[in-house]
Amino acid sequence: MPVTFSIKLFTRLAGLAVLIALVCSLVAWGLSSVRHQAWQEQLATPLMTWLARTPSPGQHYHWLPRLYDFRIRDADALNLDAVSLERLGYGHTLVKGDQLGPRVLVARPAGGVLSMRLRNLYPDVAEATALVLLWHLNEIPAADRESAAIPLAESLGVRLSALADSRRLPQPEVLTRVWERNIAWYGDQEQGHVLLRLDDGTLMRMDMPGGFRALTLPVLVLLVGLAALVLLVAVRLLMRDLEHSLRSVESVAVRIARGDLEARVELGQGSLVSRLARSFNGMAEQIQRLVEVQREMIHAVSHELRTPVARIRFGVQMIETARDEQALHRQLDGIDNDIQELDELIDEILTYARLEQGGPVFSLRPASVTDIVRQVVEEQGVLHPATAIEAVIPEQSELFSESDIEPRYLHRAIQNLVGNACRYATGKVRVSCLLDEQNCRVDVEDDGPGIPEQEWEKVFSAFARLDDSRTRNSGGYGLGLSIVRRILFWHGGQSFVSRSDDLGGARFSLVWPRRQ
Incomplete structure (x- = not known):
């Protein structure tokens, strides 16, 4: 209360x-x-x-x-x-x-x-x-x-x-x-x-007749009845205040049902339903955000799907005109890559939607953060042999490596950051673990061109990219960093971007409480 x-x-x-x-x-x-x-x-x-x-x-x-x-x-x-x-x-x-x-x-x-x-x-x-x-x-x-x-x-x-x-x-x-x-x-x-x-x-x-008694049974009954009447009037006034507050919540709910997603309940100081109003406003904001995200996703997905589908259609047409077996295999390989791209895009969209619309059922359990970092660095080193990926884990951080996390999703978040850094790095990526008794922090830095400061918040928006290219070579769908931010949100933490002092490129940081 x-x-x-x-x-x-x-x-x-x-x-x-x-x-x-x-x-x-x-x-x-x-x-x-x-x-x-x-x-x-x-x-x-x-x-x-x-x-x-x-x-x-x-x-x-x-x-x-x-x-x-x-x-x-x-x-x-x-x-x-x-x-x-x-x-x-x-x-x-x-x-x-x-x-x-x-x-x-x-x-x-x-x-x-x-x-x-x-x-x-x-x-x-x-x-x-x-x-x-x-x-x-x-x-x-x-x-x-x-x-x-x-x-x-x-x-x-x-x-x-x-x-x-x-x-x-x-x-x-x-x-x-x-x-x-x-x-x-x-x-x-x-x-x-x-x-x-x-x-x-x-x-x-x-x-003699009995003396005067100030408090007799009828007087006591009358006083009790009067006290009950005053109490009843006071409760009625209190209920009227409660009814007024509930009616305000009801009217806002009706406005939202009619499509006015901007409607909010006015929060009264010390109101009986102030907590309900705050929760209701939070729910309304969540609904409004989800609706906006859904609209944005529909618009962006339709745009993202159009490119691989067009390439598949073009490849099918080229198969019909292929004159030798080598050209036929080249078109089939291209179609196979386009289908693989569609599969990856659908996986990204489903993951983002699941995280955005209430989150997965997280089963937080103690696990080693440093082990996950080493695993991601090893996996990404195989996928990007031209990039030098190093893990910097101080000895002090090893003492506090165990944290309450969902290992699969945290692995996904760090993997997205390292993969994104390898895509833009000139030749070096560094993954640092800074762990203490209270908080966990993982920094992913690269020696690429970096990100302009005015774009630091934009990069975490869904389907946001800093260039307009849609070719296979550029890679990504603009969902990776959005997925990272939502994973950290469900861990009670934050993700943010800055500039790397040592490597000169971008530095993405993940921070969350060590114990939930």
Whole structure:
């Protein structure tokens, strides 16, 4: 995976994680604020509704004004907004917070608004409810207390039970506080209890509704669903980017199928399909090159075949007019040589086409480069006795003579170079091996006229020759050096031409890595 794309993907994933965390936090905070407000109002509603329905609650429960700043106020004097006033009109209980603590408000059926100031909503509502219960339970005869306590507790939104079993008693410090005040709050913000001691010494426990929990199962489900939704949107955007990239590749493929071989996919930095685009462009370039090579080959082959075929036709015509056996044999020998030339040309064309159109199935294996050089020099010395061919192999190169090669094709490449050098040399050809631990290099030099520098790259093109002669004496078809370059390409190396400093003619060099 490309480094640019990896960084871009990591950045996107990190941004997505931050976005999901931010969205979930904002939603959780918003839900928590709304739910906490609703819980506060729901917690205080039973007590405030009870007090609002009680005639003169400040006198009836005389401790309320002293403990909780309990009073009846005019709605206009409360500085409430229109929504709050409307909710009071519908009988809702309001909890307004300020620096002094929460203030609980409820409208009375008889007029006015009850206001009660609390320090801590949960325990203060519990204690105020417990005081109301204690006042009423002390007024009820012991015989009727059990039957009257249940509806009374339900009206105040709590559960009430007698503590007849000592195992249900709270800690000693709670018992000490209940002995001093007749009520004692204990528990925590999740679940609170108040212990009540009646005038006759009876102990009763009042259980409050559960405290506020910010994270409940529905909230967790909602947050998980929201995170999944954000992730789905992000994946959809990512897939849209991928789809756009794939569509660009598809459109270029359609253009190439219609014959526009110049079409290429634009490479985006860090794109998800950048590697695919590069591979596709490489394939398109290869296809374009092969098509151009095919066209060039068709044109050149038709030209190359025309000369020997014309000579064969001429020879056949001459056979018909031959008047003696010597002339007949001369024409037959000429036709035989022309057929041999055609056979060699076809072999060259097939070899070049096989190398150019994807290459042969190379079976690279360790083999001695110096042995191949000596073999080529010996073979070419027999074919060209008038040319002095020498192999220059330093002792250091013998230590690294073994290389990962395809011996048959490397033999063909060196043979083409040596044969080509013998064709143009005045009388001397030198083959040098320069081998080390990393690379292999074979130089083939001659003392011929050399090659002009502006033609150095041209000589490796298929069917390219530096003269226009097509006679038997000039030899070659312009494919030998192209075959050499392709063989080196499939070995992971290069071939190039320069001028020989010692012999003055051309120097062809083959360079490839020693180990593949």
